[in-house]
Amino acid sequence: MFDLSLSKEQKMVKDSFSKLVKDLIADNAHEMDEAGEIPVSAVQKAWELGCSVSGVPEEFGGYGMEDSPILSALVLEELAYGDMAYAVAVTAPSLFITPINDMGTEDQKKALLPNACTDDYHVYTMAMCEPHFGADAVSLKTTAEKKNGSYILNGVKCFAPCASQAEKMLVSASLDGENNLFVVEKGAAGLTISEKEKNLGLYSLETNTVTLENCEVPADARIGGDKGVDYDRVLARSRVAMASMAAGMCRCSLDIVKQYAVEREQFGEPIAHRQSIAFMIAEMAYETDAIRLMAWQAASRLEAGKSAKREAYLAKLYAGEMAMKICDYGVQILGGHGYIREMNVERLYRNARSIACVEALSMA
Known part of the structure; x- marks a missing residue:
């Protein structure tokens, strides 16, 4: 038998972020969505x-704790319970920090991590998504060519979180048929970053299109050096993050619906007494648990140093399908109220679509 109970440390961290979301985000998520931006002060608190x-060694500016995808999954669920856009904004630097901490050379860790791991929040990110992405996030059209001791990057990325504000970003590109990550600095020649993209959901999160036209980066910009990175692991960690955020959104939708179904009366009794409603709520509950457990399974393999390619892919696939279903149920059960912008289920429904459509918004 195995035990899925949280350790004392995990519960403490989870509760800390849960309290933050309750105190700071829960009542403000709609206003942030309407305003189309997240206050820097709110991001700084998280x-x-x-x-x-937390998983970065102290010598590089971190807390010196174990690098734990499981703990990251717990944190991401709590943040997304409050608002997924907020969760992505807060953890966007993980897209830069985690691959370097996990797979970078010692020189790269010394050079790059301390500036990204300061007490004050600074924007670092990754540009992985490409316009042609469907189910195949491995077939990159962005290319890297080695030339005169440097790398020349060409390609177009989309849905890069907070890219216009980033001091540095990692860019995924194919080098001689192998996928790699390269550090690109803000203002690099050949780098163009669009204005904020107009997306279906995540209104308060800025995402950008990143265009690279003969963008030259030095040889030491290739993460992992000549060895490169384990791209499947990078992708798996981002997919665990997406599934974990889906679990948070779905749990939020479920909690809203449970309260509403008890308080809302029709024909002289709460609608929760209607079997059709009760069955929908039950389905929301067990599918939310299923998303979480699939994310935890993939995270546990990553934490053990094992391949989680299959588990992470299935977790994100399932989360993408079920998040839409669960959040749709939330809108349906609230009826006309569920279609109103002021109701959180409407925002959750729009945001849920991103789980299936986008890669690499965060990293577990």
Whole structure:
């Protein structure tokens, strides 16, 4: 038998982020969505709890704890329970920090991590998604060519979180048929970053299109050096993050619906007494648990140093399908109220679509 109970440390961290979301985000998520931006002060509060840096050694500016995809999954679920856009904004630097901490050379860790792991929140990110992505996130059209001791990058990326604000970003590109990650600095020649993209959901999160036209980066910009990175592991860690955020959104939708179904009366009794409603709520509950457990399974393999390619892919696939179903149920059960912008289920429904459509918004 195995035990899925949280350790004392895991529960403490989970509760800390849960309290933050309750105090700071739960009542403000709609306003942030309407305004189309997230206050830096709100992001800073979460950053101070150790988002993205807890697993980085102290010598590089982190907390010196074990690099734990499981703990990251717990944190991401709590943040997304409040608002997925907020969760992505807070943890966008993990897209830069985690691959370097996990697979970078010692020189790269010394050079890159301390500036990204300061007490104050600074934007670092990754540009992985490409316009042609469907189910195949491995077939990159962005290319890297080695030339005169440097690398020349060409390609177009989309849905890069907070890219216009990033001091540095990692860019995925194919080098001689192998997928790699390269550090690109803000203002690099040949780098163009669009204005904020107009997306279906995640209104308060800025995502950008990143265009690279003969963008030259130095030889030491290739993460992992000549060895490169385990791209499947990078992708798996991002997919666990997406599934974990889906679990948070779905749990939020479920909690809203449970309260509404008890309080809302029709024909002299709460609608929760209607079997059709009760069955929908039950399905929301067990599918939310299923998403979480699939994310945990993949995270546990990553934490053990094992391949989680299959498990992470299935977790994100299932999360993408079920998040839409669960959040749709939330809209349906609230009826006309569920279609109103002021109701959180409407925002959850729009945001849920991103789980299936986008890669690499965060990293577990």
